[in-house]
Amino acid sequence: METLRRVGDLDIYSFRGVEHSVNRAVFLDRDGVINRKAPEGEYILLEKDFEILPDAPAAIRSLSEAGFLVIVVTNQRCVARGLLSEAGLQALHKTMLKRLQTSGAVVNAVYYCPHEADNRCACRKPKPGMFLKAASDHAIELTASWMIGDHWSDVEAGNAAGCRSILLADAAHPVPPTHDHCKVAASLSKAVEYILQHLESAR
Numbered sequence: 001m002e003t004l005r006r007v008g009d010l011d012i013y014s015f016r017g018v019e020h021s022v023n024r025a026v027f028l029d030r031d032g033v034i035n036r037k038a039p040e041g042e043y044i045l046l047e048k049d050f051e052i053l054p055d056a057p058a059a060i061r062s063l064s065e066a067g068f069l070v071i072v073v074t075n076q077r078c079v080a081r082g083l084l085s086e087a088g089l090q091a092l093h094k095t096m097l098k099r100l101q102t103s104g105a106v107v108n109a110v111y112y113c114p115h116e117a118d119n120r121c122a123c124r125k126p127k128p129g130m131f132l133k134a135a136s137d138h139a140i141e142l143t144a145s146w147m148i149g150d151h152w153s154d155v156e157a158g159n160a161a162g163c164r165s166i167l168l169a170d171a172a173h174p175v176p177p178t179h180d181h182c183k184v185a186a187s188l189s190k191a192v193e194y195i196l197q198h199l200e201s202a203r
């Protein structure tokens with residue numbers, strides 16, 4: 001597909017001579033990307049424990065300003081484990097959206113997988129189910145989109161969906177030794193900086 005032009009947030013593509021408009025998105029993992037993650041083996045279950053990371057609002061704002069939809073894709077098996085109801089998880093996400101919005105940051109949609117790893121669902125990352133659902137709901141061109149996550153399964157899911165992926169890693173959370181061939185950034189704001197520098201080659 002060849003990009004013809006942009007109208008507002010939409011890229012206009014020509015496909016077999018017919019013009020189509022599609023969105024580009026940046027998919028964000030939740031825990032460890034937007035909010036401080038719980039200690040290993042624990043889950044964020046309460047609003048009081050949901051702490052937005054300091055660089056998240058500005059990073060999300062700049063993605064929106066560059067014309068990307070911002071979509072959260074998060075595995076939450078705490079639901080399957082009975083630690084949080086699905087209504088409780090949705091309430092937590094409502095709080096997240098409200099707090100971000102207070103800082104001028106808009107998340108366009110939140111997708112979650114409530115299943116356990118052995119439920120063999122199509123949505124739990126590293127499977128791409130949440131990305132495919134979002135693409136169909138929001139007319140997203142996945143090959144023009146990005147995934148940012150702090151776990152290797154985020155990178156795998158993004159790649160499986162056809163996106164380009166960035167792994168957040170630093171000294172405290174190093175890249176797994178066998179998985180060093182993906183793009184790595186030290187923080188969400190660094191990852192966003194990289195995406196904005198590579199806008200044209202994202203096509």
Ligand SMILES: [Mg+2]
Pocket residue numbers: 029030031032033037149150151
């Ligand atoms: Mg995470």
Ligand SMILES: [Zn+2]
Pocket residue numbers: 113114115121122123124
């Ligand atoms: Zn699932």
